[in-house]
Each structure stands twice: as structure tokens, then as C-alpha cells.
Amino acid sequence: MQTSQYMAKIIQELSRSVDLIADEEAEQLVNRILEAKKVFVAGAGRSGLMGKSFAMRMMHMGIDAYVLGETVTPTFEKDDLLILGTGSGETKSLISIAEKATNIGGTIATVTISPESTIGKLADFSIKLPGSPKDQSEGDYQTIQPMGSLFEQTLLLFFDSVILRIMDKKGLNTNKMYGRHANLE
Secondary structure (H helix, E strand, O other), X not given: OOHHHHHHHHHHHHHHHHOOOXXXXXXXXXXXXXXXXXXXXXXXXHHHHHHHHHHHHHHHOXXXXXXXXXXXXXXXOOOOEEEEEEOOOOOHHHHHHHHHHHHHOOEEEEEEOOOOOHHHHHOOEEXXXXXXXXXXXXXXXXXXXXXXXXXXXXXXXXXHHHHHHHHHHHOOOHHHHHOOOOOOO
């Protein structure tokens, strides 16, 4: 197959993913973000990169959003929301973070393939995304892509869709958001 054929297949897989995401789960995340005092995002590897892009867009909208592990990340408190992006829901470092957040009393959301996972059980609510686990011998969602690529791409698109929904609810547009864009680049 040529590169363009692979891209077409990836887009087909992503299109199929859209119908497998529950709107009510997404809307719960949107509402919790808008209600939270501060929003924290975490994930490992590529899922973490998708989370960073999400936190950046929330900041552009004026939401007090942070990426865990950055030097400027403040204290997590009980009025805050922690969003964990994890395909498996079994990443050890994220389990530890979820346990600490539970003890503090903040709200935990996970965006995952596996809501029944350890992190899914620790979370106050989960958003289930389609995808294939890194070990593709498990799971029932088939993809031509390696490892967790389909989940990570779907995660990015899901987060961007959440941003659009929040923009709609807050009456924001791109021009208004540019006022918060970095200007020392």
C-alpha cells in the first residue's frame, strides 16, 4: 500500500470511531470542566501529549488548566477536576496519581478504552473511546495501526471536539481565543 492508502484507511478507522463515543459521557466531561475551579490533565507517552494539547486549548479559552508534572502546576484541591487519558487504564504512575486525587477529594475523569480498569474504577466517571490495546491480541476493535495509535488519535479528536462544545457553550470563537495565545514565540 502507498502512504496515501494508509492515510485513507486511518481516516476510515477514525470515522468509525465517532459513532462509538457516547454523547452523554462527553457532555458530562464538558460540564465538569466548566464547573471546576482548576482542571488538571495527565497521561503517559503519546496519550500524555494529547492531554497537553487539550490543556493548552482550555487555557486559550480562559479555563484554569494545567498539565501534571510541569513546574508551574499548582496544588490539586477538592474543587478541581483531574482528567486522565489512558488506553489501558492500568498505567502504574497514573494509578498512583488517581489514588492521591481520590484522597484529596477532587473529581476524577478518565478517557479510556477500558472503563472497567483500575483507573476506571477510581474515577468518578469515564468516557469510553474505541481503540485497540497496545497488545492487539486482546480486545475486539481491530486496526491496521500499531500499538495504541488509534486510541491516541481518537483521544486528540475527542479533546478537540470537547473544546468546540465548550466554545459553543461559552460563546467563544477563534478570534477571542487568540487573545490568550502565546505572544513571545
